Amino acid sequence: MRLRSFLAAVALLFTTSAVAQQYKYATVPGDPMQTRIYTLDNGLKVYLSVNKEKPRLQTYIAVRTGSRNDPAETTGLAHYLEHLMFKGSTHFGSSDVVAEAPLLDSIQNRFEAYRRLTDKAARKKAYHEIDSISQLAAKYNIPNEYDKLMASIGAEGTNAYTSNDVTCYVEDIPSNEIDTWAKIESDRFKNMVIRGFHTELEAVYEEFNIGLAKDNNKEWNALAAKLFPGHPYGTQTTIGTQEHLKNPSILNIKNYYNRYYVPNNVAICMAGDFDPDKVVAIIDKYFGDWKKNDQLSRPEYAPVRDLTAPVDTTVVGLEAENLMMGWKAQGAASYQADTLDVITNMLSNGKAGIFDLNLNAPMKVQAAQAGYMGMADYGQFILIGMPKQGQSLEEVRKLMLAEIDKLKKGQFADNLLSAVVNNMKLDYYRSLQDNSSRADKFVDAFINGKKWSDEVNRLDRISKMTRQQIVDFANRFFLDNYVTVFKRQGNDTTIHKIEKPSITPIPTNNDKRSQFLQEVVNLKADPIQPSFVDYKKDLTKAVTKKGVEVLYKQNTEDELFTLAFHYPFGTKSDNRYEIAAGYLDYVGTAKLSNQKLNQLFYDLACSYKVNVGGDAIDIVLTGLNSSMPKALRLLETVLNEAKANKATWNQFVELLLKSRADAKSNQGANFSALRYYGMYGKYNAYTNQMSEKELRAANPQTLLNLLRDLKTxxxxxxxxxxxxxxxxxxxxxxxxxxxxxxxxxxxxxEYTALRTTDNEVWIAPYDAKNIYLMMLHNEGAKWNADKAAIEALFNEYFGGGMNAIVFQELREARGLAYSASASYSRPARPQDDEMFFTYIITQNDKMMDCVNEFLNLLNNTPEREANFKLAQQALIKSLATARTTKFGVLASYLRAQKMGLDYDLNQKIYETLPKLQLKDVMNFAKENIANKNYRYLILGDEKNLDMKALEKIATVKRFTTNEIFGE
Incomplete structure (x- = not known):
């Protein structure tokens, strides 16, 4: 194996080709992505993979630094810098960089003094001074210019993320806008300016607050602390500490940026429709003069010692009890990662893994799964277990460890390893259909120091693994040196509230634009012609010999298939179908056990799922087409011959009831329940379920027979x-x-949508430091295809993304939330009501600030011509470069049919958009959202909310948790 790896490395080193302007690139023989890897003179890496499916490409700019490199005194710094990178540069984001600069310097110096103050009164005074200086600086600030720039070129998915070892910036752009994209990105990476600091800081703190209610975050942090003591993986989190977030250092952020945001520490990763010769020339044109850091380094730490005995730790929170176990592993670039990925799938692949067959299928636990997470310095192999009702976490751990012992003893099916390898190959080739998956692979390789030859040859390596190698490795790796995190239910007393800072809203300055933005908007790329679905040409409609309607499209690209049986009814007709579909996962037939059925599907590299919604049931079969005939026969066997028994039914009911109880402790699930209750009342998609009494009295075979009889x-x-x-x-x-x-x-x-004839305040309880707030309006308006374009444009302008009015005013100007949005929603069927929603998650004491600002925006929607033009341009470019392909063509036809259409609605929207003007958007706002009655849906802890202010809006209606969940 070592010799083979050496030869592959040599091949990577010497397989180079000369291209235009004498750029050289490395390739690896046999790479299905045909990756080209360039290294510019300044050390910048460029990974390129061509995929011509649609005229767009995924771009990632990956910086090889994350929270691992945060200074210990200002944790969370890498993540906060990620946010600040969207604030502009010396060329955009400001109307006067020279006048702005001394004010920004003053803010920086004042924050350095502020973070060292301990006296409460002195801190308040100092922050007031920072706020005042920030107001002066904000006169020049043009918030969201980066988002305006991206909107002008038709970018989608504008975002970024930070983790232990990486900060990565994400854009999906049209293929004719690569030059402009590179011009914008190179400028912000070379010339970043920190502005809008204190409002963005508050937005990051709101992100921190959201995480406080997610107990899973606590578990990961507790596990890392025990697995990696003395290393940043264990000593500091990506989001940072509460204290550090409220005591930031702009100076430290600048030093960090200057140290790590250099070309020889960055990779540009791209996949999509482009000419790689032209693209690398463009990247060199804009990024080639970026100065490298010849003294590039990072903090290094002493090796983390192996544990010599099991370690237990506990975290507490409102969500359901579970446990997490972890073993320290080698880093992602090691070949050990290959073996751990294989073992992950051997233990839990959703069908035929050791956990799946021995714990999940026989319902010995609520759930058990395994996973490997590779990082640059180390990795961690994870087990996660959820207990059944009345089962202790210690018992779940014992059961999972017993299955690990079976792995160590080789007590698993003879063909499990080969089946795992085949399914991993299937997953890999399926992932190549997606540009983001391709680019993700590049980011992973660059950040974790993987040779691309190792990535290309990975499937070949794992194909050669033997059963004995797996067993031997398991015996070396799975020792009694693991960490267990017990997640218990209770009140977390470590969470403390920090007083809401007094922030004066900064102006959005939407009447201003930088010269840089003006230049970009005026650039005219060669237009891409749209291509919409033609339902008469792009699919075939037929009827089988047995009278079943068929929608058919041939795949000429690879050997994968998707086959689905679509039934135009669901839980609204009979809520037992959803239960039957869930129970089907746990039963077999008279001749084949559930475990054997799962093994057979897995061996065929195929899988099926019964999806049950309110209006439709879809039985979907996917996998390798060569296995399709056998898989379809096996699926028919499952549906026709599924055999119930009282014991498995009783176990399933207990799991289901436990899952429902667990949902009541989850903040997101509570808000979903409240949202549906607010839209439809007591009878809705959340409450339309079989009751406990009905479940216990049901005949399980009768339920399975519902699925059998679907074919009739x-x-x-x-x-x-x-x-x-x-x-x-x-x-x-x-x-x-x-x-x-x-x-x-x-x-x-049918679910009957509730009209909003009066203002109402509905509140349901959840004990957290933040609230979920939605304002809902429904006056019974019906959908009309002729309104589709103005609705889409209004959403883009008002509430859709980071360049929209809502985001600008609530987050950028006021720091009220991490995210805020609004949407005028299109129903799934023409007979259903249209509705309008606002949505925000915010700190408890910011609730009325959010309500008042929303009301101001709804009743007095700002009229901004520049914003309108950008929203219009963004939508037009997005639609021109969108492509509906593969199975999506068939699904698109079904959706159109459901809406009573025989054409692609996107084509109608695209053709109408150029005719619309700002006055049309303003009229739409006046007619549909201004001065309307709203139902305020609030999930929060009433004792921490300004209830008197809410009572001035309307009488407060209180709903219990059981009520919103329909019990």
Whole structure:
């Protein structure tokens, strides 16, 4: 293996090609992504992979630094710098950089003094001074200019993320805008300016608050602290501490930026539709003069010692109890990572893993799973377990460790390893269909120091692994040197509230724009012509010999397939279908056990899922097309011959009830329940479920027979794959046996949307430091295709993204939230009501600030011509470069049919958008959101909220947790 790896490395070193302007690149033979890896003279890495499916590309700019390199005195710094990178440069984000500079310097110096103050009164006075100086600086600040720049070129998914070892900046752009993208990105990476500091700091703190209610974060942090003592992986978190977030250092951030944001510490990773010769020339044009750091280094730490005995630790929170176990591993670039990835899939692959067969399928626990997380310095192998009702966490741990012992003893199916390898290959080739997955692979390789030859040859390496190698490795690795984090339910007394700072809203200065933005907006790239779905040409409609309607599209690109049976009814007709689909995962047939069925599907590299919604049931089969005939026969066997028994049913009911109880302790699940309750009242998608009494009294075989009898109802077959249409017809007609006449869909009991005839305040309880707030308006307006364009444009302008009015005013100007949005929603069916929502998560004591600002924006929507033009331009470019492909064509047709359309609605929107003007958006706002009645849906702890202020809006209606969950 070592010799082979050496030869692969040599191949990577010498397989180079001369291209335009004499750029050289490395490739690896046999790379299915045909990756080119360039290194510019200043050390900047460029990874390129061409995928022509649509005229767009995914771009990642990855910086090889993260919270691992944060100074211990200002943790969270890498993540906060990520936020500040969106604030502009010496060329954009300001109307007068020279006049602004001394004010920014003053803010920096004042923060250095502020962070060292301990007296409360002195800190308050100092912060007031910072706020005052910030107001002066804000006169020149032009918030969100970066987002305006990206909107002008039709970018999507503008974002960034920070982790232990990486900070990565994300854009999905049209393929004709690469030059402009590079111009913008090179400027902000070379010339970043820190501005809008204190409002953005408050937004980051709101992000911190959101994390406080997620007990999973606490578990990961506690596990890392025990696995990696003395190393930043264990001593500091990516978000940082509460104290450090409230005592930041702009000076430290600048020093960090100057040290790590240098070209020889950065990779540009791109996948999509482009000419790589032209792209590398463009990148060199804009990034080539970026000065490298010849003294580039990072903090180094003593090796983390191996544990010599198990270590237990506990975290407390409101969410459901569970446990997490971890073993320290080598870093992601090591070959040990290969083995741990294989073992992960051997233990839990969702079908035939050791945990799946021995713990999950027989319902010995609520859930058990395994995973490997590789980082640059170390990795961690993780087990996660959830207990059944009445089961202790210690018992769950004992059961999982017993299965690890079976792995160590080689007590697993003879073909498990080969099946795992085949499915890992399937997953890999499926991932290549997606540009972001390709680019993710580049980021992972660069950040973790992986040779690309090792990545390309990874599947070959794991294919050669033997059963004995796995067993031997497991015996060396899984020693009694693990950490267990017990997540208990209770009140976390370590969470402390910090007083809301007094922040004067900064002006958004939307009447201003930098010269840089003006230049970019005036640039005219060669336009990309749109390509919309033509339902008469892009798919085939047919009927099988047995009378089943077929939507067919042939896959000529690879050997993967998706086959689905679509039934136009769901839980609104009978809520038992959802339960039957869940129970099906735990039963077998008279001849085949549940475990054996799962093994057979996994061996075929195929999988199925029964998806049940309010209006539809979809039985979806996917995998390798060569296995499709066998997989389809096996699926029909499962549906037709599934056999219930009282013991498994009782166990399943207990798991289901435990899952429902666990949801009541989750903040997000509570808000979802309140949101549906607020839209539809007592009978809604959340509450329409079989009660405990109904579950316990049900005949489980009757439920399974509902799935068996689906084939007697009218349905549609959807297929995307290599099989020819005639061969598909022959197979389905032979295997999928249906009666001569298919019965119509059963009648549905519809959810009735509640109109907002008066202002109302509905509140449900959840004990947290923040609230979820939604304002809902519904006056019964019905959808019309002719309004689709103005609705889309209004959403883009007002509430859709970081360049929208809502985000600018609530986050950028006031620091009230990490995210804020609003949307005028299109229903899934033309007979349903249109609705308008605002949405925000904010600190408890900022609630009324958010309400008042939302009301101001709704009733007095700002009229900003420049914002409108950018929103219009962004939508037009997005639609021009969008492509509906593969199985998506068939799914698109079903959605259009459901809306009563025989054409691609995006085409109508695209053709209408250029005709719309700002006055149309303003009129839409006046007619649909201004001075309307709203239902305020609030999830929070009433004793920490300004209830008197809410009572001035309307009488407060209180709902219990059980009520919103329908119990």
């Amino acid at each position: 109802k009218k349905h549609t077959l959807l297929y995307y794959g290599p099989t020819k249409e005639a061969d598909l017809d022959a197979l389905v007609s032979k295997v999928h046996l249906t009666p001569k006449t298919l019965a119509p869909a059963p009648a549905a009991k």
